[in-house]
Amino acid sequence: MKAPKRVILLTPSMSKGGAETQLLKLGLFLKSEGEQVLIISLKPIDEFKEVLKKSGLEVLFLKSWSAHFISNFRTLYGSVKKFNPDVVVAFMFIAIIFARLLKTRLKFKLISSIRISVLPAKWLLPFKMTTGLDDAVVYNSAASKSNFESRNRGLKQGIVIHNGIFIPDEVLPVAEKGDVFKWICVGHFRWNKDYPTLFKAIALIKDQNFSVDIIGEMGDATWPYQMVEELNIKERVNLLGFQPDTSVYLKQADAFVLSSFSEGMPNAVLEAMAHALPVLVTDIDGNRELLNAVKCGFLFEKQDEYDLAGKLLNIMNMTVAARKTLGESGRQYLRTEFSEAAVMQQWKTLIEKTE
Template identity: 30%
Template sequence: MKYSKKPVVLYIITKSELGGAQKNVYDLIENFRKDYQIHLATSQLGLLTEFVSDLDVAVHLISNLSRDIKLSSEFIAIKECISLINKIKPDIIHAHSSKAGVIARIAACISKTPVVFTAHGWGFTQGTPPLQRTVALIAEKLLAPLSAKLICVSESGRQQALKFGVGNKNSLQVIHYGIANIPLCIANSSQQPPRLIMVARFQGQKDQATVLRAIAQLSNHPIHLDLAGSGSSLEFCKDLAHSLGIAERVSFLGDRTDVPDLLAQSQIFILSTHYEGLPISILEAMRAGVPVVATSVNGIPEEVEHGKTGLLFPAKDIEQLAQHLNYLLQHPEERERLGNNARQLTRQLFDANLMVQKIEAIYERVLADKVKIKR
């Protein structure tokens, strides 16, 4: 829909680090900036703000917006957010990530601005710390009625919300991530020796340790593992690689902006994790034709169909992960079959244009409702 005046959309996300939620926000901004006046608010400068600034999109900092639970900071963050809303007067606020969702919805309610919230993974998901889970569930139950729409990135996330009484069938909508079908190098599944890769932050949610322990069981294969990402558990994992005697077979790459190139050089993608929404890293691997071996939690089975587009294993199951990797290492033809199937699936179900169309439909409904209220 074209408007006489570009509607103003304010995106709010807690962190500007490299992650799936940030990639999703960037994709939305890149696609909507022609028809909407876009603003981005986050807590600090980082890769997301850098990339968004290159699009000539205004960036604002809410310095007290943090993941930590601290009431004094929360009140200040709400005041900062209200001040920003009063300044730019958005027609829609689209909040991403748990803490930003809390702050934005309270500020939007006070400012009488419609807000959409995307839950990239609920804070009350099984596997999160008990205190965080309890606080998150209470907050989401209280704030759900303030949301014009609650977007879940997986059906698993929607069912979880319904189970715990967060939102309802009308307010909750599933919109899977979509990634651009851009021309890129496709991985050579038969390359020897095979390279394995995991792209994820080194923090409590992710489980690189299980991957390292599984690799230690594959001493009969001349393989190399690349671990891209940074975070609090990085040094622990480096020490673990040394203690397992596999340090020479593992490269810790740090944060990378050339992930498509890394995937094109890889033969197997691994994601070991405790809980997830719908990992974009898996979709990027599938787009590159790299077979995926991943933990069967939350939204991951909606991306990876076991035996057709990849292989799944239970969380923390070192033995099962090692068996899956051993099988794919011994059968390059299976790597090729799974990789080809995965590429086709991303084009059919996880297309960026489809995602954008669904979210724009929500924006249009919200704007239409706003006009009705004014009348």
């Protein structure tokens, strides 16, 4: 009988983002397979508190780096050394850099997971200086892999493992939804989500009979409320903040929209496809890859509220049957390419191969 693998999953934080969600799914899967798993968060951000408490996973949160710089390094190094991992899986650039530095002193195999194709300038030098220490590199889309590798020479040739998505057995028939056309948008209020473009597009067609439910953590931001007020779109926009179960809202929606100008392979879009919703998303790497593979919606030019407004209208004016065809196409594509069971097995195979 093979001994359990000792696997560390290293992340910048446990925020409720797409990468962290995938990391948590991987941790739960590996634990269910009998492996020993430790999650290390480089920041004391825990937005999965209840899930982690019930999971039984071992989790270490480092403290604020501004006040605990030296002690955090000691805690991180000491914890990794004590756990003695066979494999470390590092999600996102800063975690990859830390894992590479640890690998120069400690013996483990390193799998680096790159989630977007643009390397932020602040991580450029340390990332390039530590290039070559990865044993495997994973991307969550072919577009991100191609673009990142073309911009950053000398990397180990990467592979693609898609995000694993739960696909519900049944979805609510389109005909049973309400008279008002209901859009849904899911994404935290971060710089790359470009909500101003979405708000401006809504304002251009605010005389139409529709509403947009927006789900996402807002923090202390007040500008969304101010912009909604200034554009006179309060009757069209519902700012719902963070919601623990987005499926409740996805089930009631007619279509999904996301205005991001930078993404990898966004979980929110995949989850909308899993609920058989037609999607309207920005023409960027991961989105383009999805919609080139399957006709499940439309792309619009990033930061172009006029193009977005026009395509919002296009989808609202489609027949119910046409929207259903788009939604079902996306849902069936996910069953073959993004099912959780298949994706987790790919990760397990890679971890075993990386020994």
